[in-house]
Amino acid sequence: MIGFIVKRIISSIPILLGVTLLIFILLHIVPGDPVTLMMNEHVDPDTIVRVRAQMHLDEPIFVQYLNFIWDALHGDFGVSYKLNRSVATLLLDAFPNTLLLAISAMIFSWVVGVPAGILSVVKKYSVIDYFFMGSALMGVSMPVFWSGLLLQYIFAFKLGWLPVSGFNNPLCLIMPAVVLGWGAAGTIARLTRSSLLEVMGNDYIRTARAKGLQTIAVLFNHALKNSFLPVVTVMAIQVASMLSGSVITETVFSIPGIGRIAVNAIQTRDLPLLQGSILFTTILVILGNLAADLLYFLLDPRIKNK
Amino acid sequence: MESQQQAIEQSQYLEESFFAELIQSFKQNKSALVGSIVLVLFISAAVLAPFIAPYDPYNVDMSQQFQRPSAQYLLGTDMFGRDILSRIIYGSRISLVIGLIPTLISMVIGTILGLVAGYYGKKTDYIIMRLADIVMAFPSLLLAMVVMYTLGASLLNIFIAISMVNWAGTARVVRSQTLVLKEKEFVEAAKIMGVKNWVILLRHLFPNCIPSLLVLFTLGIPDAIMSEATLSFLGVGVQPPMASWGLMVSTGKEFLFMAPWVAIVPGVAILIVALAFNFLGDGLRDALDPYLKQ
Numbered sequence: 001m002i003g004f005i006v007k008r009i010i011s012s013i014p015i016l017l018g019v020t021l022l023i024f025i026l027l028h029i030v031p032g033d034p035v036t037l038m039m040n041e042h043v044d045p046d047t048i049v050r051v052r053a054q055m056h057l058d059e060p061i062f063v064q065y066l067n068f069i070w071d072a073l074h075g076d077f078g079v080s081y082k083l084n085r086s087v088a089t090l091l092l093d094a095f096p097n098t099l100l101l102a103i104s105a106m107i108f109s110w111v112v113g114v115p116a117g118i119l120s121v122v123k124k125y126s127v128i129d130y131f132f133m134g135s136a137l138m139g140v141s142m143p144v145f146w147s148g149l150l151l152q153y154i155f156a157f158k159l160g161w162l163p164v165s166g167f168n169n170p171l172c173l174i175m176p177a178v179v180l181g182w183g184a185a186g187t188i189a190r191l192t193r194s195s196l197l198e199v200m201g202n203d204y205i206r207t208a209r210a211k212g213l214q215t216i217a218v219l220f221n222h223a224l225k226n227s228f229l230p231v232v233t234v235m236a237i238q239v240a241s242m243l244s245g246s247v248i249t250e251t252v253f254s255i256p257g258i259g260r261i262a263v264n265a266i267q268t269r270d271l272p273l274l275q276g277s278i279l280f281t282t283i284l285v286i287l288g289n290l291a292a293d294l295l296y297f298l299l300d301p302r303i304k305n306k
Numbered sequence: 307m308e309s310q311q312q313a314i315e316q317s318q319y320l321e322e323s324f325f326a327e328l329i330q331s332f333k334q335n336k337s338a339l340v341g342s343i344v345l346v347l348f349i350s351a352a353v354l355a356p357f358i359a360p361y362d363p364y365n366v367d368m369s370q371q372f373q374r375p376s377a378q379y380l381l382g383t384d385m386f387g388r389d390i391l392s393r394i395i396y397g398s399r400i401s402l403v404i405g406l407i408p409t410l411i412s413m414v415i416g417t418i419l420g421l422v423a424g425y426y427g428k429k430t431d432y433i434i435m436r437l438a439d440i441v442m443a444f445p446s447l448l449l450a451m452v453v454m455y456t457l458g459a460s461l462l463n464i465f466i467a468i469s470m471v472n473w474a475g476t477a478r479v480v481r482s483q484t485l486v487l488k489e490k491e492f493v494e495a496a497k498i499m500g501v502k503n504w505v506i507l508l509r510h511l512f513p514n515c516i517p518s519l520l521v522l523f524t525l526g527i528p529d530a531i532m533s534e535a536t537l538s539f540l541g542v543g544v545q546p547p548m549a550s551w552g553l554m555v556s557t558g559k560e561f562l563f564m565a566p567w568v569a570i571v572p573g574v575a576i577l578i579v580a581l582a583f584n585f586l587g588d589g590l591r592d593a594l595d596p597y598l599k600q
Binding site for chain 1: 436437439440441443444445447448451452453454455456528532535536539540541542552555556559562563566569570573576577580581584585588
């Protein structure tokens with residue numbers, strides 16, 4: 001068992017390295033010199049040369065990459081061109097906000113998605129089933145930025161129940177969490193439904209029914225536990241994708257998180273900041289997927305006992 | 307020769323029954339049918355845009371700024387007095403192109419790499435699949451954002467960004483199917499007869515992947531449309547004054563509380579088209595998955 005965990009962790013190292021290399025190459029083939037872009041055109045050439053040397057941009061790209069990895073391993077992501085602060089500090093300041101948003105969205109998606117999926121099975125092919133499955137499909141088909149604006153218009157402007165944006169009181173979290181969690185809730189509901197339906201076709205369910213148990217009892221005592229395996233795994237993967245998907249939600253609701261930093265960095269062409277925020281998020285996603293794999297392993301006794 | 311003939315006949319038989327079954331199951335699946343109808347409307351709007359748009363989508367008329375939806379302007383006007391309905395009709399062209407072309411490119415790349423990886427195995431497989439792992443590990447929106455940062459915002463670069471992100475999923479599916487298919491007798495037979503590898507890939511393996519590719523393609527289109535809308539919303543996609551739905555929502559958001567229709571209406575268009583494709587994709591999957599059909 002420990003062997004599997006160690007193997008799985010080791011196998012994610014090349015992926016991590018590959019991802020850093022991909023980010024690095026993509027960001028460093030930008031046409032034009034980053035220093036010139038950053039300082040406008042009216043700077044004397046000597047300054048440009050000096051700043052380039054300061055940022056090690058005059059070295060071969062391979063050396064730059066190794067430096068970058070070495071520094072990143074030490075928690076040093078460089079200094080933001082525009083804000084002139086350490087990228088690591090900026091990211092660590094913003095991370096709790098993104099995490100809080102992702103956790104709230106996750107809780108929303110579970111609280112809504114799981115019961116919706118179960119109800120759809122209990123009332124299979126009824127109005128409730130179609131309603132939930134329709135909403136789930138809506139969740140996937142709705143652009144996140146648009147549903148955010150729609151909620152802002154209805155709940156903040158028309159009804160005045162919730163603050164439009166900001167991040168200074170718990171009420172501010174409700175709309176962003178719903179917007180970010182809606183799609184995930186839909187996926188969870190659909191998966192819960194299909195997985196539960198599959199389990200309900202098994203022999204031991206027929207046995208449970210044959211001994212006279214009510215549908216509800218069969219569902220909760222026999223079927224649910226077994227149908228949860230794929231659902232739990234997807235939940236873990238979704239935590240990761242929410243951390244990265246929060247980019248748009250943070251932009252719409254002005255939440256000072258990692259996603260906002262990344263978008264601002266693109267707009268101001270702040271290379272170290274963009275590089276740092278993307279790398280940070282991607283590592284989180286990879287770790288999230290790793291956690292999902294390990295969770296699956298721990299939950300499924302069939303794999304565990306092998 | 308005979309067995310090759312047989313294999314061809316068999317694949318023709320497969321194709322016929324495949325389409326017959328598809329039509330049969332679509333007759334029963336109302337949401338897929340509704341999805342198809344919406345899509346026909348969407349595609350006709352895109353193709354016939356100059357003929358059906360009531361106004362010029364780029365015509366600025368400040369005296370008509372922020373008109374509410376009315377008989378004159380069915381969906382109202384935006385901050386420059388441009389007719390929103392006309393802009394949505396023209397915007398459908400961008401969405402259609404963005405939906406089709408990058409999805410097609412990424413499917414072609416993914417199919418070729420998936421077939422090659424699955425068929426040749428060993429090192430080739432290892433390298434291609436690790437590459438796919440890396441791309442899949444990368445949150446797709448962030449990857450697209452990085453590509454747009456590097457290449458600059460333009461329609462062509464959106465093609466590149468979306469294609470670069472989406473091929474890996476296709477490659478995985480095609481590879482896993484190829485792994486199963488290459489053990490089948492008809493591949494074995496073709497090999498013994500000395501059929502060239504690329505012919506086996508193209509004539510024997512590829513046709514068997516078409517049903518899954520069709521589903522992936524249908525579900526990939528709304529994804530691509532959504533990616534374009536999101537990139538444009540974040541300001542790294544289509545640039546003004548082009549009428550892209552995502553960009554329309556983005557510019558309209560400044561006036562959300564004053565003239566909500568400017569931002570909300572284009573979003574409805576995205577929602578309807580994405581929903582239609584998802585209905586169709588789900589319908590296709592149900593129709594093609596014998597396991598689910600039971």
